[in-house]
Amino acid sequence: MSDMGAKPDLRASHLAARAALEPSARAAAGRSLRDHLLSAPEIEMAGTIAAYASVGGEPDTRGLLFALWKRGAYVLLPLLLPDGDLDWASYEGPDSLAPGPRGTLEPTEPPRGPGAVASADVVLTPAVAVDRSGTRLGRGGGSYDRALARVGPAILTVALLYDGELVDRLPAEPHDRRVRAAVTPSEGLVRFP
Known part of the structure; x- marks a missing residue:
């Protein structure tokens, strides 16, 4: 099978595994990811953090977003544009969120503006899986590949994953943007060379 076909x-396989997780397991994973990230030096020192509000089966980011905001970080969250690109706006607490496109x-x-992500000290990204070289498998729309293309090479970019989603190898295409780290409940923050 070609990489693109894989x-x-x-x-689909990773999303099915996520769908099978019990709500209590999702909540526990979200708390663990929050704790790992809040203790990372780059997160502790970051003035601006680009993140995302989790939906569906994604690892829960609600507690993390609230903790970052209460800590005084300037938190940027994405706005999905009609062309699939991402704009960014500030998170001002849990009541500052509203339903957007595609759930x-x-x-x-x-x-x-789409370029606001370039001002972030750390960028937290959703992913379905990541391999140990930083290749990120997203949902297939390319929104985060475009956003990550705007982020400088010294900025920590971290994918939030469940256990079992940090894998040895994923197929990559030329437009795919690698992340510099991933965080899982059992391994914590894993940095890539």
Whole structure:
């Protein structure tokens, strides 16, 4: 099977495994990811953090977003644009989110522009799986590949995963943007060379 043909199958397999997780397991994973990230030096020192509001079976980010905001970090969350690109706006607490397109939750604050992600000290990204070289498997729309292309090479980019989603190898295409780290409940923050 070609690499391009493997991506939809891998995505479907990982999403099915997520769907089978009990709500209590999802909640526990979200708390563990939050704790790992809040103790990471880059997160502790970050003034601006680009993150996302989890939806569906994604690892829960609600507690993490609230903790970052209460800590005083400037938290940017994505707004999905009609062309699939991402704009960014500030998170101002749990009441500042509203339903967006495709089941997303988006901030209600004024948009800052697609380039706002470049001002982040750390970028937290969703992923379906990541391999140990940083290749990220997303949902297939390319939104985060475009956003990550705007982020400088020294900025920590971290994918949030469940256990079992950090794998040895994933297929990659030329437009795919690697992340510099992943965080899982059992392994914590794993940095890639």
